[in-house]
Amino acid sequence: MIRTNLARRGFLFSAAGIGAGAVLAGCTSNEREPQNQGQAAAAGQGSNAEPGKPVTIGFSAPAADHGWMAAVTINARSMAEQYSDVTLNATEGTNDVNQQIAQVESLINGGVDVLVILPFDGKALTQVGRQAMDQDIPVINVDRVFDTPLAYRTWIGGDNYRMGVNAGNYIAEQLKRRNVNNPVIGEVAGIDSLPLTQERSKGFRDALRRHGFRVGPRVAAEFTPESGERQTANLLQGAQTLHALWNHDDDQGVGVVAAIDASGRDDFLMVGGAGSRNMMELIKADSGPLKATVLYSPSMASSAIALARLLGQSKGLGDLAEHEIPAEVTTYSAVVTKENVDNYMDVGFDS
Amino acid sequence: MTKALDRPPVRPAGAGARHRSWQLDVRLLGLAGVLVLLCLIGLFSSPGTFLTEGNISTMLRLAAAIGVVSVGMTFVIIAGGIDLSVGSIVALASVWMTTLATQSYGPVVMVLCAVLVGMGCGLVNGLLISYGKVVPFIMTLAMMASARGLAERISGRQTQVVTETGFTDFFRGSFLGISVLVWMLALVFVVGWVVLNRTTFGRRTFAIGGNAEAARLSGINVKLHTALVYGISGLCCGIAAIMIVARTTSGASTNGLFYELDAIAAVVIGGTLLAGGRGSLIGTLIGVLIFTVLNSIFTQNNLDTDIQNIAKGAIIVAAVLLQHTARSRKGKPRPSSEPDSSNTATQPSGSKS
Numbered sequence: 001m002i003r004t005n006l007a008r009r010g011f012l013f014s015a016a017g018i019g020a021g022a023v024l025a026g027c028t029s030n031e032r033e034p035q036n037q038g039q040a041a042a043a044g045q046g047s048n049a050e051p052g053k054p055v056t057i058g059f060s061a062p063a064a065d066h067g068w069m070a071a072v073t074i075n076a077r078s079m080a081e082q083y084s085d086v087t088l089n090a091t092e093g094t095n096d097v098n099q100q101i102a103q104v105e106s107l108i109n110g111g112v113d114v115l116v117i118l119p120f121d122g123k124a125l126t127q128v129g130r131q132a133m134d135q136d137i138p139v140i141n142v143d144r145v146f147d148t149p150l151a152y153r154t155w156i157g158g159d160n161y162r163m164g165v166n167a168g169n170y171i172a173e174q175l176k177r178r179n180v181n182n183p184v185i186g187e188v189a190g191i192d193s194l195p196l197t198q199e200r201s202k203g204f205r206d207a208l209r210r211h212g213f214r215v216g217p218r219v220a221a222e223f224t225p226e227s228g229e230r231q232t233a234n235l236l237q238g239a240q241t242l243h244a245l246w247n248h249d250d251d252q253g254v255g256v257v258a259a260i261d262a263s264g265r266d267d268f269l270m271v272g273g274a275g276s277r278n279m280m281e282l283i284k285a286d287s288g289p290l291k292a293t294v295l296y297s298p299s300m301a302s303s304a305i306a307l308a309r310l311l312g313q314s315k316g317l318g319d320l321a322e323h324e325i326p327a328e329v330t331t332y333s334a335v336v337t338k339e340n341v342d343n344y345m346d347v348g349f350d351s
Numbered sequence: 352m353t354k355a356l357d358r359p360p361v362r363p364a365g366a367g368a369r370h371r372s373w374q375l376d377v378r379l380l381g382l383a384g385v386l387v388l389l390c391l392i393g394l395f396s397s398p399g400t401f402l403t404e405g406n407i408s409t410m411l412r413l414a415a416a417i418g419v420v421s422v423g424m425t426f427v428i429i430a431g432g433i434d435l436s437v438g439s440i441v442a443l444a445s446v447w448m449t450t451l452a453t454q455s456y457g458p459v460v461m462v463l464c465a466v467l468v469g470m471g472c473g474l475v476n477g478l479l480i481s482y483g484k485v486v487p488f489i490m491t492l493a494m495m496a497s498a499r500g501l502a503e504r505i506s507g508r509q510t511q512v513v514t515e516t517g518f519t520d521f522f523r524g525s526f527l528g529i530s531v532l533v534w535m536l537a538l539v540f541v542v543g544w545v546v547l548n549r550t551t552f553g554r555r556t557f558a559i560g561g562n563a564e565a566a567r568l569s570g571i572n573v574k575l576h577t578a579l580v581y582g583i584s585g586l587c588c589g590i591a592a593i594m595i596v597a598r599t600t601s602g603a604s605t606n607g608l609f610y611e612l613d614a615i616a617a618v619v620i621g622g623t624l625l626a627g628g629r630g631s632l633i634g635t636l637i638g639v640l641i642f643t644v645l646n647s648i649f650t651q652n653n654l655d656t657d658i659q660n661i662a663k664g665a666i667i668v669a670a671v672l673l674q675h676t677a678r679s680r681k682g683k684p685r686p687s688s689e690p691d692s693s694n695t696a697t698q699p700s701g702s703k704s
Contacts, residue, residue, distance in 0.1 A: 238651035
């Protein structure tokens with residue numbers, strides 16, 4: 001809970017170095033009201049929701065160095081807390097693959113029933129995934145896929161290509177509805193060297209081409225608000241005419257929105273990506289160009305915990321005819337608009 | 352590594368100094384020529400959008416934060432040091448101030464916080480380099496890591512959007528049709544230029560960078576001065592943090608990424624010697640503008656970022672080669688105020704005192 005007090009204020013002004021700084025950092029830590037994250041319980045589970053055999057789930061993910069990744073861990077923990085029959089052994093997030101391998105090995109040695117792993121690097125963690133599978137500990141591989149299916153029982157992750165497709169389709173439909181011919185459609189991508197960015201861009205291009213449109217001005221940011229602001233400011237100066245803009249990532253979207261505000265432009269519609277809570281709130285307010293965002297939701301971590309529990313209890317998905325859970329689950333990049341935003345607020349994350 | 356005592360003493364100001372300043376002016380004119388050439392390329396490649404009031408305003412606004420950081424970096428490099436921590440200090444100052452903003456502190460506290468955090472980190476760098484005899488490269492590398500880590504800890508690695516309208520209205524606004532951020536850059540630049548070129552402090556900065564031992568023997572408190580120079584760099588980082596928070600309306604631990612490299616690049620192509628003892632704030636400013644204009648040209652012509660990075664690297668190399676060529680064409684030894692090339696920037700000033 002955030003509180004203001006005069007003692008801290010006085011201390012702020014007397015702080016004159018790192019030592020004092022560290023103390024004040026503690027005092028001003030960014031603790032927030034608990035959010036309703038990770039509450040997206042799977043629908044239609046039928047009797048699966050009833051408590052069953054106790055399951056111990058080991059969880060390992062990279063360091064929470066940005067909003068999306070932080071939300072992954074938050075969601076996993078929240079989901080586990082919802083089940084009285086689940087014990088979650090979560091390791092400290094790390095971007096050091098050797099450390100993550102060691103953590104997974106310690107979870108294996110600790111005798112967990114099921115592992116949920118979002119690897120920092122899928123290739124690097126493949127071997128330890130196989131090690132777990134070889135010891136009959138099923139692995140749920142989240143998002144960043146291992147090199148071989150032998151390393152996981154089930155993979156669950158997002159669909160970067162379809163993110164682009166759905167953004168492109170939404171934009172095309174909106175422009176057609178407004179009778180815009182030969183529209184200028186901009187794109188603020190993420191880091192261009194990453195395969196996920198390339199997949200998103202390809203999906204976007206392909207979808208627009210299907211409607212007879214193409215991508216116009218395009219910049220690449222770095223998934224940070226600052227880079228988003230810088231690149232968008234330049235893009236807007238170069239594109240005196242712009243009808244639509246897709247921003248790949250809502251983390252950098254904070255900067256993209258700031259650049260649009262600074263330019264005073266409102267002659268185009270904007271679509272975001274990933275589904276952060278603050279972007280959803282802007283969509284709901286409908287006070288600027290931002291009209292939608294396409295999901296790449298960290299709620300997949302919640303689903304991974306639910307799948308791990310079902311695996312541990314040897315159950316299938318409630319509404320499917322199959323006796324076992326699927327080998328692959330690809331989450332859908334739904335388009336969140338003003339009309340349906342309230343339905344998706346529960347999977348919104350703090351960027 | 353050449354000892355400071357082995358190097359020739361600083362030549363007193365006189366005819367040689369005038370000759371050197373003329374040399375510097377020629378270099379600056381060349382640099383300004385490159386900037387004008389880039390502007391012409393921008394004008395011809397994007398005639399309707401490049402040299403517009405809006406785009407010029409945008410370019411200057413985008414140059415403001417890195418420009419202010421580069422002013423501080425120029426001081427440090429002229430004094431014979433290096434500061435790799437500027438980007439991380441910017442991040443720390445920005446998330447510290449936005450954390451206070453989330454706790455309903457007003458704009459005055461936010462601004463003071465950023466300035467104090469920046470200056471505090473800079474002074475810690477300077478004091479440990481001067482009195483702790485830690486090599487600048489290593490000390491600022493350590494600060495780079497720890498300040499970024501502290502920024503992540505304070506912010507919880509989340510972007511903190513500033514809803515404090517008093518702050519955003521002022522710093523995102525304009526005065527006489529020019530963005531407040533650009534006024535801030537101009538103010539920092541002018542103050543920096545006056546301090547560096549018209550005060551004893553500035554002359555001592557050049558002297559320490561040229562020959563720290565000679566400066567010490569001439570009565571300059573090298574240790575204290577070095578600490579203050581790093582404090583100035585930190586102060587500039589705090590100001591830049593205010594600018595970035597104003598621009599993005601948010602604080603994030605990712606702010607200021609790679610600023611150290613961008614600032615060093617701008618300082619180097621601006622004609623400041625990495626070995627210290629010689630430099631120009633005007634050159635630094637032109638260097639910053641060259642990269643900003645380049646970014647705008649590439650964006651307006653829809654060119655890939657990888658090509659932009661190649662061009663950026665080529666410009667840095669070309670600028671440094673031009674300086675070497677100009678020097679070798681003179682066919683004379685370097686001015687004696689310039690240290691040996693073997694004197695690296697990582698030598699701690701005053702390490703023998």
